[in-house]
Amino acid sequence: MSVGSKRRQPSLSQLRAFAAVAEHLHFRDAAAAIGMSQPALSGAVSALEETLGVTLLERTTRKVLLSPAGERLAVRAKAVLDEVGALLEEAEAVRAPFTGALRLGVIPTVAPYLLPTVLRLVHDRYPDLDLQVHEEQTANLLDGLHSGRLDLLLLAVPLGVPGVVELPLFDEDFVLVTPLDHPLGGREGIGREALKELNLLLLDEGHCLRDQALDICREAGREDAPVTTTAAGLSTLVQLVAGGLGCTLLPRTALKLETTRSSQLLTGSFAEPAPTRRIALAMRAGAARGAEYEELAAALREAMRALPVRVLDGAGESS
Numbered sequence: 090m091s092v093g094s095k096r097r098q099p100s101l102s103q104l105r106a107f108a109a110v111a112e113h114l115h116f117r118d119a120a121a122a123i124g125m126s127q128p129a130l131s132g133a134v135s136a137l138e139e140t141l142g143v144t145l146l147e148r149t150t151r152k153v154l155l156s157p158a159g160e161r162l163a164v165r166a167k168a169v170l171d172e173v174g175a176l177l178e179e180a181e182a183v184r185a186p187f188t189g190a191l192r193l194g195v196i197p198t199v200a201p202y203l204l205p206t207v208l209r210l211v212h213d214r215y216p217d218l219d220l221q222v223h224e225e226q227t228a229n230l231l232d233g234l235h236s237g238r239l240d241l242l243l244l245a246v247p248l249g250v251p252g253v254v255e256l257p258l259f260d261e262d263f264v265l266v267t268p269l270d271h272p273l274g275g276r277e278g279i280g281r282e283a284l285k286e287l288n289l290l291l292l293d294e295g296h297c298l299r300d301q302a303l304d305i306c307r308e309a310g311r312e313d314a315p316v317t318t319t320a321a322g323l324s325t326l327v328q329l330v331a332g333g334l335g336c337t338l339l340p341r342t343a344l345k346l347e348t349t350r351s352s353q354l355l356t357g358s359f360a361e362p363a364p365t366r367r368i369a370l371a372m373r374a375g376a377a378r379g380a381e382y383e384e385l386a387a388a389l390r391e392a393m394r395a396l397p398v399r400v401l402d403g404a405g406e407s408s
Contacts, residue, residue, distance in 0.1 A: 097140045101173060104166045106133035107145060111163035114153050186381050187215040194223045194230035194239040198298040198323060199368060202342040203243065203393070210392045215385075226295045234373060241382055242371040245297045254379075256370040256386040257405040259398035262363040263305065263338045264356050266330050266348060273336070274355030281309040281359060288335035290326055293319045298366075302338050305364040323347055330354060340366055341397040367405075368398075 109119035109130070120130040138145050145159035155163060179189070195204065204222065211220050223230075223239060231250060233239035246255045265283075267274040273283060284306050292299040299319075318334055320326040324347060326337050331351040339347060339356075348354050370389070372382045383403070390400050390408070402408040 103137035188217040190219040246369040261398040278360040284309040290335040
C-alpha cells in the first residue's frame with residue numbers, strides 16, 4: 090500500500106465548512122450560509138486542519154483571518170467543491186432523460202435534408218436537450234463514436250462495425266438526375282442496366298454515397314468505375330449535371346432542395362425494385378443512454394413520415 094493511500098482524506102463537509110469561512114471570514118455568517126450550526130462548523134474546520142496537518146485560520150476574539158496555508162488551500166477547496174457540484178449536475182442530467190448535451194454526428198449527404206426535421210422535433214419535444222451537431226464523413230463519425238467524442242450518429246447503413254448498434258429509420262430510393270437533353274430525362278421505370286452506359290458523376294472518395302453509387306453500378310453489371318468528374322458535395326454535383334457534364338444519382342430526400350436551383354435538370358425514376366439506401370441512428374453497444382436513443386429513433390420515424398421515404402420499425406421492416 091502506498092504512503093498516499095494511508096493518509097486520511099478530508100470530507101466534503103469539512104471542505105464546505107472551510108470554504109464558507111474563507112469566503113465570509115466570520116464563523117456565524119459562514120454557518121448561516123451553509124445551514125450548519127456554528128459549533129459544528131468550527132469543529133469541521135478544526136478536523137480539516139488536523140487531517141491536513143496545517144493551520145488554516147488565525148483566530149482572534151474579533152475576527153478570523155486566513156493563514157498563508159489557508160489562502161492557498163481555500164482556492165483548492167473551492168475547486169474541489171465546484172467539481173463535485175458539476176458531478177452532481179451531470180448525474181441529475183443522466184437521471185432525467187433528454188437533458189444535458191447530446192453530440193450528434195451526421196454525414197454530409199444527410200445533414201441538409203434531414204436536420205430540419207430532427208431540429209424541429211428536438212425543439213418541440215425535448216426542449217431541455219442540448220443538441221450539438223457535427224457534420225463529418227462516415228469514417229470520422231465512427232472514430233468519434235468509439236472515442237466518446239460523439240454520442241449518436243445519423244448516417245447510411247449497414248455499417249458492419251463491431252460494438253455499434255444500428256437503429257433503422259427509413260429506406261429511400263435513388264433517382265437519376267440528367268441534363269434537359271438527355272434521353273433518360275424525365276422517364277419512369279428506368280432499368281438498372283441503363284447505368285452501364287451512363288457518364289455518371291460521383292462524390293469524392295470518403296463519401297458513403299459514392300460507394301453506394303458504385304455498388305449500384307456493379308449490381309447493374311458495370312465493371313469499370315464511372316469516374317471522370319467528382320465533387321465534394323451534392324450541390325456541386327447537381328450543378329455539374331445542369332452544365333451537361335453527365336448524370337448522377339440522388340437520394341429522394343435531397344431531390345427537392347438540390348434540383349429546384351436549376352431549370353436545366355430532369356429526373357427519372359427506376360423500375361422496381363429501385364436502388365435504395367437505408368438511414369439509421371447508430372450508437373455504442375451498451376450505451377448508458379441507449380433507452381433514450383431508442384425513444385428518439387421512434388420519434389424520428391414518426392416525424393419522417395412526411396418525407397419521400399419508407400419508414401421502418403425498430404426491426405428494420407416497413408411500418
